[in-house]
Amino acid sequence: VQHGAVGADVERDLEARERADVERVERVYREDGARLWRAVFLAFGSRDVADDAVAEAFAQALRRGRALRDPAAWVWRAAFRIAAGELKSRGETEAFDLHEADSMREPFVDLWRALAKLPPKQRASVVLADYAGWRHREIARAIDSSVSAVGVHIHRARKRLRELLEGSDDD
Amino acid sequence: MTTELKDRFSLADEVEVPNVWAEARRRATAPQAAPRLLSMPPRRARRLSVAAVALAVFAAAVTFAWDLADLERPPSPDRAPALDLATELGHGWTELPAPPEVRQRAATAWTGSQLLVWGGFVFDGNGDETPTDDGFVFDAASRSWHAMPPGPLSARSHVASAWTGHELVVWGGHTGDCCIPSEMFLDDGAAFDPATGRWRLLPAAPIVGRTPFSVWTGSELIVWGSRDRTVRYNDGAAYDPSTDSWRRIADAPIEITDGSAVWTGDEMIVFGAALDGNNHADTRTDIGAAYDPRSDSWRRIPDSTLSPQAVTAAWPGGGEMIGWDYDQASAAYDPHANVWRRLERVPNPFSECRPESVVIPDFVLGEFCGRTVIFSSAEDRWRDISREDLNGWVVEPVPAGDAFLVMAQSLELSETAGRTFDTKMFAYVPPDPSARTGVTSFVPQTRVVGDLVRMPVVFPDGTEATVVYPRSSELASLGVQPAVSYLWRDDPPPRFPIVFLHDPTASLDPYVEGHGPARLINMSEGGIEVWRARGNDVERRFWLRYELPSWTVLVSVRDALASAIEVNASLDLTETRSGFPVARAIGPIALSYESGEGQGAMLQIGSTLDPSILLWLERCSGPDEIAASGEYGSMCLADGLVTANIYGKPADVQAVVEGLTVKGLTPPG
Numbered sequence: 113v114q115h116g117a118v119g120a121d122v123e124r125d126l127e128a129r130e131r132a133d134v135e136r137v138e139r140v141y142r143e144d145g146a147r148l149w150r151a152v153f154l155a156f157g158s159r160d161v162a163d164d165a166v167a168e169a170f171a172q173a174l175r176r177g178r179a180l181r182d183p184a185a186w187v188w189r190a191a192f193r194i195a196a197g198e199l200k201s202r203g204e205t206e207a208f209d210l211h212e213a214d215s216m217r218e219p220f221v222d223l224w225r226a227l228a229k230l231p232p233k234q235r236a237s238v239v240l241a242d243y244a245g246w247r248h249r250e251i252a253r254a255i256d257s258s259v260s261a262v263g264v265h266i267h268r269a270r271k272r273l274r275e276l277l278e279g280s281d282d283d
Numbered sequence: 284m285t286t287e288l289k290d291r292f293s294l295a296d297e298v299e300v301p302n303v304w305a306e307a308r309r310r311a312t313a314p315q316a317a318p319r320l321l322s323m324p325p326r327r328a329r330r331l332s333v334a335a336v337a338l339a340v341f342a343a344a345v346t347f348a349w350d351l352a353d354l355e356r357p358p359s360p361d362r363a364p365a366l367d368l369a370t371e372l373g374h375g376w377t378e379l380p381a382p383p384e385v386r387q388r389a390a391t392a393w394t395g396s397q398l399l400v401w402g403g404f405v406f407d408g409n410g411d412e413t414p415t416d417d418g419f420v421f422d423a424a425s426r427s428w429h430a431m432p433p434g435p436l437s438a439r440s441h442v443a444s445a446w447t448g449h450e451l452v453v454w455g456g457h458t459g460d461c462c463i464p465s466e467m468f469l470d471d472g473a474a475f476d477p478a479t480g481r482w483r484l485l486p487a488a489p490i491v492g493r494t495p496f497s498v499w500t501g502s503e504l505i506v507w508g509s510r511d512r513t514v515r516y517n518d519g520a521a522y523d524p525s526t527d528s529w530r531r532i533a534d535a536p537i538e539i540t541d542g543s544a545v546w547t548g549d550e551m552i553v554f555g556a557a558l559d560g561n562n563h564a565d566t567r568t569d570i571g572a573a574y575d576p577r578s579d580s581w582r583r584i585p586d587s588t589l590s591p592q593a594v595t596a597a598w599p600g601g602g603e604m605i606g607w608d609y610d611q612a613s614a615a616y617d618p619h620a621n622v623w624r625r626l627e628r629v630p631n632p633f634s635e636c637r638p639e640s641v642v643i644p645d646f647v648l649g650e651f652c653g654r655t656v657i658f659s660s661a662e663d664r665w666r667d668i669s670r671e672d673l674n675g676w677v678v679e680p681v682p683a684g685d686a687f688l689v690m691a692q693s694l695e696l697s698e699t700a701g702r703t704f705d706t707k708m709f710a711y712v713p714p715d716p717s718a719r720t721g722v723t724s725f726v727p728q729t730r731v732v733g734d735l736v737r738m739p740v741v742f743p744d745g746t747e748a749t750v751v752y753p754r755s756s757e758l759a760s761l762g763v764q765p766a767v768s769y770l771w772r773d774d775p776p777p778r779f780p781i782v783f784l785h786d787p788t789a790s791l792d793p794y795v796e797g798h799g800p801a802r803l804i805n806m807s808e809g810g811i812e813v814w815r816a817r818g819n820d821v822e823r824r825f826w827l828r829y830e831l832p833s834w835t836v837l838v839s840v841r842d843a844l845a846s847a848i849e850v851n852a853s854l855d856l857t858e859t860r861s862g863f864p865v866a867r868a869i870g871p872i873a874l875s876y877e878s879g880e881g882q883g884a885m886l887q888i889g890s891t892l893d894p895s896i897l898l899w900l901e902r903c904s905g906p907d908e909i910a911a912s913g914e915y916g917s918m919c920l921a922d923g924l925v926t927a928n929i930y931g932k933p934a935d936v937q938a939v940v941e942g943l944t945v946k947g948l949t950p951p952g
Binding site for chain 2: 176192223238
């Protein structure tokens with residue numbers, strides 16, 4: 113940073129860089145925003161939590177600009193951690209609003225109800241793995257866990273989901 | 284079935300998604316103090332109000348110390364949450380916003396989320412070292428610099444300073460005047476609280492003004508001696524911010540003017556040499572002494588072989604002080620054994636500069652003529668990490684949690700009065716966080732039978748078995764790590780994380796990260812140790828630390844000493860002849876097993892990095908499963924008594940799934 117007067121060229125250059133930074137994050141939102149929102153919704157069970165966590169994650173990404181090496185990966189991790197932080201601040205482990213199921217179609221509603229019965233880390237792990245297609249290592253970073261523990265979470269989550277879904281199918 | 288689950292998940296794509304981009308843009312440009320209110324259309328009344336949720340999220344972001352959840356923090360009188368720059372930025376160098384100025388010999392502190400820089404002088408290329416009386420704050424969350432509120436102290440450099448966990452304490456320093464000591468040195472101090480933005484003056488110190496060596500012990504700022512060659516002092520004092528008072532400390536048996544002071548967790552070591560104005564040293568080598576605040580006494584340490592002309596030292600943990608000199612010789616001092624050992628030379632070219640060190644846990648960053656090198660305790664070696672674009676720049680590194688922040692200023696000489704310099708700032712995160720402890724992997728005995736390898740193992744609950752795998756897999760060389768996710772009590776159900784470290788003298792420090800070195804606060808007759816992490820009372824954590832012949836076992840008992848006593852009375856730890864640790868719990872405490880997300884007793888072959896095989900005692904059934912990614916597999920072994928997860932490259936996972944068996948499972952007793 114040069115001290116003293118900042119020339120018009122420098123100002124234009126800065127504006128161009130800022131625009132490029134915003135466009136980079138906006139591209140992530142266009143390509144991944146909806147999927148991220150749905151993943152947070154599935155993992156935490158609340159539209160309000162998903163709204164806020166996703167908006168906040170993108171807001172923080174915009175503020176960081178080019179300091180983020182991989183804005184897509186960062187926004188996903190940030191959204192999950194912001195959502196988890198919100199629940200922790202409430203003293204809750206989950207925010208599943210079972211009334212949401214009223215507006216859902218079969219057979220998705222069965223999966224949603226089954227997800228509500230999983231412990232939070234199992235649910236977040238299986239959502240990130242089977243809905244978002246993440247690898248175990250990436251999931252571990254997002255939910256503040258180890259790679260090995262994520263494998264266990266996913267294994268148990270799948271097992272439990274199968275049991276619950278088979279039960280609901282029988283119904 | 285996994286495919287069916289994924290098909291069900293794909294139905295989520297039909298869920299209607301609101302557009303939150305506008306809200307994100309609004310928040311990104313809104314004043315940071317503004318509460319984060321969503322401007323979405325109201326939904327059904329049964330939900331929490333949107334504003335309440337938003338405020339809850341806002342509160343969470345302020346108070347909850349997850350590295351990413353807390354990145355954005357509006358200015359607030361509350362304490363700023365810790366921010367894990369190392370995790371956020373990733374390994375290596377990352378450029379950050381440049382500082383307004385690069386201050387040399389300034390007071391600096393990393394608060395956990397902000398870098399504070401106060402006083403010092405700006406290099407001007409002409410030898411003018413006029414000190415300053417103001418400072419700057421780098422807020423890592425918003426990636427921005429702003430001015431520090433004005434303080435009561437006059438301009439100065441070469442101060443003693445420390446971050447106490449709440450305040451930046453500053454004392455003493457140099458006025459920049461010459462040449463009468465009473466006009467050169469300052470004897471007052473102040474403390475700045477970034478949470479309130481306020482300064483307060485310290486009481487008068489019981490020693491004369493100076494440019495001292497200093498350390499922060501966790502409870503006291505110790506100032507000692509003088510770094511200025513015009514005066515020699517061997518006296519010092521300690522300031523305790525909790526009582527806002529000073530005490531004199533015993534006089535040291537040595538005098539030095541150049542070198543370093545480090546805090547080992549038990550002692551302050553001052554190390555270097557006494558030189559005159561012509562760079563002539565009093566001694567042939569560097570000398571040192573160690574001060575113990577508990578006994579208020581000093582001891583001499585053995586002389587090193589390092590050059591007395593210019594030397595620096597730092598304490599990265601791991602039990603040794605790392606020193607190096609301007610000839611690039613390096614050595615380590617172990618205060619317990621009271622011996623030095625040589626280290627490899629520092630990879631810097633010869634030059635005429637003063638070496639400087641800053642430290643984070645397990646790493647020392649050295650600066651020499653603008654070049655940067657790093658010493659890794661785990662690797663016991665130096666490596667050059669210099670940035671070529673900073674060649675010839677003035678470089679000022681400071682520690683920032685598990686990262687270093689490096690401020691730099693261009694160095695071109697100029698005859699133009701009032702000229703300005705370019706400044707930059709980078710973060711450097713050491714390359715391998717998993718190498719931050721000296722813990723070695725445990726490689727058990729194996730027996731080769733034909734094309735198979737048989738590896739007898741003992742699960743940490745005492746269950747014995749033999750793991751059999753193809754010789755080509757070479758799994759044993761990866762090391763075996765036992766794990767029990769928790770000890771727990773049923774009602775109420777607190778869980779106590781338990782950690783096995785294959786080093787009977789492993790340090791507790793890496794496991795109390797963010798709270799500074801742990802301090803031993805009690806030792807019972809049963810041979811256990813109860814440690815408390817350094818920090819304020821809110822953040823205290825108690826740990827039980829056990830030593831087995833080849834393992835250290837740590838149990839976190841949170842903030843309850845009563846739990847420590849209960850866990851200790853219920854836990855029986857032994858080591859088998861084959862070297863496996865076994866934990867047995869009795870009474871109200873049990874090993875976690877099938878408890879919520881607990882994982883029970885398990886063994887991990889390999890590290891958390893690829894490849895890795897996790898074996899745990901859980902009944903299972905059904906066909907083997909290979910995840911679609913190919914990097915994960917799950918198996919049911921030992922007639923349905925052992926579940927295995929495998930991670931690694933697809934070919935490795937496939938090979939393990941096809942070749943791994945567990946035989947001879949024998950429950951304890």
